[in-house]
Amino acid sequence: MSTRRATISDVAREAGVSPSTASVVFSGKTPVSDATRRRVLDAAAALGYTGPDPRAASLRRGRSGIVGVVFEEHLGTAFLDPVKTQMMDGLAEAVAPLGAGLLLLRDHDPTGVGPTLTTAPLDAAVLIGCSGRLRESLDVVRARGIPVVVTEGDAGPGVPRIELDNREAQRQAASHLRTLGHRDVVVLALPIRAGWERGWFDDDTEISVDVTRARLAGARDVFPDAATYAAAGSFIDEGLAAGRVIFADPERRPTAVIAQSDLLAAGAVRAAEEAGLRVPEDVSITGFDGIVVDGLAPHELTTLVQPATDKGRAAGEAVAAMLEGRDAASISFTCVFREGTTTGPAPAAPSTPA
Amino acid sequence: MSTRRATISDVAREAGVSPSTASVVFSGKTPVSDATRRRVLDAAAALGYTGPDPRAASLRRGRSGIVGVVFEEHLGTAFLDPVKTQMMDGLAEAVAPLGAGLLLLRDHDPTGVGPTLTTAPLDAAVLIGCSGRLRESLDVVRARGIPVVVTEGDAGPGVPRIELDNREAQRQAASHLRTLGHRDVVVLALPIRAGWERGWFDDDTEISVDVTRARLAGARDVFPDAATYAAAGSFIDEGLAAGRVIFADPERRPTAVIAQSDLLAAGAVRAAEEAGLRVPEDVSITGFDGIVVDGLAPHELTTLVQPATDKGRAAGEAVAAMLEGRDAASISFTCVFREGTTTGPAPAAPSTPA
């Protein structure tokens, strides 16, 4: 029991055939006579050989059957966001027929030991573009020569993108608010770059996260001068914290908040109520994503519904294509505006009566 | 550009050193003079060498840095269940310092091509016990000689288990109902085995899923003869479908339903209301897990809160221990009973007044 594991050579020897023949029995790449197959299989059983070592096979073949999915955050945290969960769903579905598994990766290994983009045996990688470290990740992957697909981010030429009409969609929501008479609007943005701490910011050129920039641009198309507060992540709690700041000063209170995600919007709604404001009578709030936010009842967010699962599936299909040597095209998806109960006419401004 | 990728030998040659020296520069296992390091690094840069090929390194070391997490279901579907999500969270956290990544795997490859337990380059595996195929998965893993941890399932001796006091906890909920005067109770169970289609069943010995069996036993401790309906999965929709059947016949309607998961319970609540029953006035319903169920407001489930994240973390730590050659002990966690608004006194039976 304490000797080393049997290898395919051991099996071949035991069966009285050559290693290559034994190999073929397991891979099935070449016809083998029944008698031979039987002998090999018996020998394997006798030796407790359970099939080719994946590491060796992987080295020889140059394929590992692993597709990396790169997240920015704490892995568990990522699954808190229904949008990512749905994406994973589509992704898993699309890479399955390819015989690949998904390896969860973080773009920044905090411990320094972790298996990262640099060290994992990947056949391909999927980068999630709402990461502030997209550029770095991309560099690593390209240097390694690994096929890569980027969702929601500009990866430059040659890299298939899975995109969303972020700007146009966000503009739609902004127009909706404008039509309702809103003029004092604050944008509650997603993080603008890796490591960002929440706070106001002025310079749009500081933004290195593509999603954030695109959605902000959409809002700016309608409200060029809206103040912008960027959260440190897409969580309800972040939205709540941001909302407290946004609604803090009664004098400078906006009549509407354009949040860049539903989770942020949900937090903002809570902050508003906490501040004694009614939604939507005193303040209107829009979200983005179209997920089902828990605990927001009886409100229903006015938001932009994005096809998250489809995005994941498209990413998976692009990966599949590249792995099979085909070209993968970029694909663009469209959001659908959905009016909920969190937006309404702007309240009459107290300082400018009639 | 079209030649093959540079290897460490190429780098060594370019730098005028031996391959082993170049190797050492990258691995840092042995001191190297600054001058030499510099030359090697420069050569690497010049050749576009980005570090050791993970596949080759993995073969050589006998380690891949990958821990497989085996799910029964469609990968995306698994993340629909907050319990699993939380487990993943703890798991990821615990294996990170170990330098390992999580590979999402399914226990039954539907396509036949997939990279599964059999073919993936794993260092260790975590099996989720509420799978009807646990036994098969376990056999595969053990045959491969891979360290394995099982959450919620009996894996036999030598395999560390992460357990929950399912039976005791469920008994607590059942007692609660009994105390409230309930006598006609139906158990809404999780699947009893792989491939199970939802429906009533009589023979408790048919159950091959450990969690299902344990929780049912707890309910039986209090209600030995309760009828049992097993769903085909842990989803709200499954609970709804099951509930429709359970509440179908006005004559045989139970006054309480013991659901084996919160999601099933949530579905059952909806089914009850659909059938014109008030919860908890006409029918009481208990769940299991203690997750936040969306869209159930204003109800709050009476349920058993399990420490899902801790379970995941414990599993990860067990894996870490085994990988480091230490022994990993089995750990048992305890659920906490939480009374919500979905249980109340049994209604006076119309057929047996006072």
Next chain:
DNA sequence: TTGTACGCGTTATCAT
């Protein structure tokens, strides 16, 4: 501190 030599376990190719 650096180099030599070998093995890790497979599988593709080509010849028989």
Next chain:
DNA sequence: ATGATAACGCGTACAA
């Protein structure tokens, strides 16, 4: 249908 051979790219004793 089967077998011989040669990589695949690296890490690590051990010797120098």
